[in-house]
Amino acid sequence: MKRLALAALLCGALGADFAFGASAPFLKQVKELMQAKNYSKAITLIAAELRSKPQEYQLWLAMGYCRERMQQKKEALDAFKRARTLNPKIPGINSRIGSIEEILKIGQAGKEDEYLTPEQKKAKKLFAKVIKDKGYGRFDEAFAAFPECVDLNPAYLNGNDEGVIAAGLNFFQEKLERGDRNARFMLSVYLYFKGDYTGSEDGLNKFIDMKPAPELIEKAKKYLKLIVDQREVQSQALSQAQGQAQGQAPVKVPIKTNVKTAGTVVGSASWTTAPAPLSPASSAAVQAENAMAGVPSESDREALERSLKADRSLAAKEAETLIKEYQTANQARQGKIIWEIGMLRTGSAETLSFFEERLASKDYLVYVFSLEALRKIGHDAAPLAPQIIKGLDGVKDQRIVNALNTLGRIQASDEETLKYLAKNLSSGKNALRNVSFKSLVRIGEPAVPFLIEEKNKTTTAEDSKQSLAQIISQIKGISTDEAMQQ
Helix, strand or coil: HHHHHHHHHHHHCCCCCCCCCCCHHHHHHHHHHHHHHCHHHHHHHHHHHHHHHHHHHHHHHHHHHHHHHHHCHHHHHHHHHHHHHHCCCCCCHHHHHHHHHHHHHHHHHHHHHHHCCHHHHHHHHHHHHHHHHHCCCHHHHHHHHHHHHHHEEEEEHHHCHHHHHHHHHHHHHHHHHCCCCHHHHHHHHHHHHHHHHHHHHHHHHHHHHHCHHHHHHHHHHHHHHHHHHHHHHHHHHHHHHHHHCCCCCCCCCCCCEEECCEEEECCCCCCCCCCCCCCCCCHHCCCCCCCCHEEEEEEEEHHHHHHHHHHHHHHHHHHEEEEEEEECCCCCHHHHHHHHHHHHHCCHHHHHHHHHHHHHHCCHHHHHHHHHHHHHHHHHHHHHHHHHHHHCCCCCHHHCCCHHHHHHHCCCHHHHHHHHHHHHHHCCCCCHHHHHHHHHHHHCCCHHHHHHHCCCCCCCCCHHHHHHHHHHHHHCCCCCHHHHHH
């Protein structure tokens, strides 16, 4: 029933022929992809179209539909709200938004599970074991199991890996340097997870040249095929953006591929793409941005940058509207506005200024709601780390725990933040120690130089040195003893 209601909402707004302001070939392609349940590719094409038509509410509605079918609830909510902002009279849109908001409420994880597929539920359970094994230093087991999590639910490549990918890369790189030739395969897999398709492709081809067992060759070829597919998605996103910027039909942009199949090299082009710095399951906008490195024309790069900036600008404008509404809203509505601004995930100057004022509020709920919103915004909220820390002395532990957790979620790596987290590692209270530990692990590589320096200070207590070494171990995928030597 839920799926039927959602389909009715989409069809009612878009019409049977998807009659909105995009070109006919584009409409036909998106419609076919959605009917084939190829939502990932549909998202890529819709995102490219939105860069030139951000005011088309039907596009946002289609994006929301695809995101929800991909179990990306937060992104779906964002898209549906943008559609409603552009057209408040969409039939059924308010109930759809309300339904997703209920799912995303804090403490409703069990209800969220009702919407997970069997594969996603299995992935969630397996990922919990991966994190547990990683925490106990069982790196071989943890990093060997993570690819199955990704197979079951690719959303773990959307920045939801809790540092597993970075630690896995370090772990297998060190194994390879120590002479373990079999580590090349797993290192290549983790390079793919990172989005470094060129590095992954080269490593997989070298692994095949080693003539490993047939079943391992098949696994390597599977990832080589995935790399080809991801480059195809990048190429399509790029061609859409180029065509829109130049006012002409898109021309497909070739991306160099060097894939070995049955002893031959297939796929070649005159341009190469730089390694994508984010995961292959990242948003279409980011994928297009990554693909820019393969465009020889400066004007094409500028066109893509303008379109990406326009997309971010729309979110910033919506946040600005909500901030103005906040000034005259009642208390209940103010709390919801804070949440809605967080869901826009924009780190615009106006947004950060707004939350800087909220963090100074004496109202505990305003402070808590603001921290939750900042966690949604993510790393773009890192400049507010000093304001989060300010005034925490003498407050209740729960407020400090909330703040420490937020510092990790926004991956704030400034010196003041790292010192504050390190100080709480030696707290006499378990809750403060545990959340500080987890936050430093989430911050990851940027925290390592500080952690090593802190560990090696003669004034650092022995138990604190051990904690710091364990964090370094978690981040780098090495044993605690090896971390102690660094």
